[in-house]
Amino acid sequence: MNFIPSNLFTWQNLANLVDILVVWYVLYKVLSMIRGTKAVQLLKGIIVIFLIKLISWVLNLHTVSFLMDQLINWGIIVIVIIFQPEIRRGLEHLGRLPLFSSTSNEEGKTKNHLIESLDQAIQYMSKRRIGALITLEMNTGLEEYVETGIDLDAEVTGALLINIFIPNTPLHDGAVIVRKNRISVAAAYLPLSESNTIPKELGTRHRAAVGISEVTDAITIVVSEETGGVMITRNGHMMLDLTREEYLKYLHAQLADSSNESSRSLFDVFSIHRGRGKQNEKDNK
Numbered sequence: 001m002n003f004i005p006s007n008l009f010t011w012q013n014l015a016n017l018v019d020i021l022v023v024w025y026v027l028y029k030v031l032s033m034i035r036g037t038k039a040v041q042l043l044k045g046i047i048v049i050f051l052i053k054l055i056s057w058v059l060n061l062h063t064v065s066f067l068m069d070q071l072i073n074w075g076i077i078v079i080v081i082i083f084q085p086e087i088r089r090g091l092e093h094l095g096r097l098p099l100f101s102s103t104s105n106e107e108g109k110t111k112n113h114l115i116e117s118l119d120q121a122i123q124y125m126s127k128r129r130i131g132a133l134i135t136l137e138m139n140t141g142l143e144e145y146v147e148t149g150i151d152l153d154a155e156v157t158g159a160l161l162i163n164i165f166i167p168n169t170p171l172h173d174g175a176v177i178v179r180k181n182r183i184s185v186a187a188a189y190l191p192l193s194e195s196n197t198i199p200k201e202l203g204t205r206h207r208a209a210v211g212i213s214e215v216t217d218a219i220t221i222v223v224s225e226e227t228g229g230v231m232i233t234r235n236g237h238m239m240l241d242l243t244r245e246e247y248l249k250y251l252h253a254q255l256a257d258s259s260n261e262s263s264r265s266l267f268d269v270f271s272i273h274r275g276r277g278k279q280n281e282k283d284n285k
Ligand SMILES: Nc1ncnc2c1ncn2[C@@H]1O[C@H](COP(=O)(O)OP(=O)(O)OP(=O)(O)O)[C@@H](O)[C@H]1O
Pocket: 131, 132, 133, 172, 173, 174, 175, 188, 189, 190, 191, 192, 201, 202, 203, 204, 205, 206, 207, 208, 223, 224, 225, 226, 227
């Protein structure tokens, strides 16, 4: 039989190629989403169960095979219940694809004002080592965390943010939650992460920032009281020791209205994980 190269370019082969690429992309996304979370242990457990199932099937061990079948069938329901928040977050991610979203000019201006206020507060607090924890609500509602805080419902300004976090004042402990471009509450309690990827030298403020990013799509900014360093967390990722340039770039990409801006910086944004802390120290002097 002769090999004719043009036979390779059939619709069927193209469909197969697309099929493989889609599966590969979904697997890659799932694995990078669960990296460093408790889901990795779960995945290992699932692989072990499937291996036992395969071996029992090959060796004709009927009872073991039956038990594994039951475990797999019921396990799916259990996983859906346990990972309900993560599944919800994943679906919300899908809903946020550009195809479904639109933003207006007015919204863009408000977002720019929000970023300027955050920047003013971060700069002030970082230089003076004032600890701060600010969470920005995105698409997932933060109602249950808002309920733990003290109501403010105030316009976001740099001055107010600074004032809230001045040590030994009634509102400084806990997190500020920003909703719909307003400071909704201060002194809110956020869930603490149990991730073992958080560096040991970071305390509960940083752990709370990672915690909220694991269960919602909120963007959380931390200013460290000890070092003045700036961290942002989102979707379980920590971006540590960010310089001013880096956090502004990130916030603009995630919040600003211009679709050009966001798509242009998206790659850069995801490549930031540990910023140039040295630069931060320089800025502080
Ligand atoms: N679950 C939480 N929710 C909201 N805020 C919290 C939570 N846990 C701690 N905090 C805040 O963090 C402060 C304690 O910070 P701690 O020194 O333990 O953290 P850290 O990560 O080492 O930060 P820093 O570098 O600023 O010291 C508390 O006073 C409180 O304001």
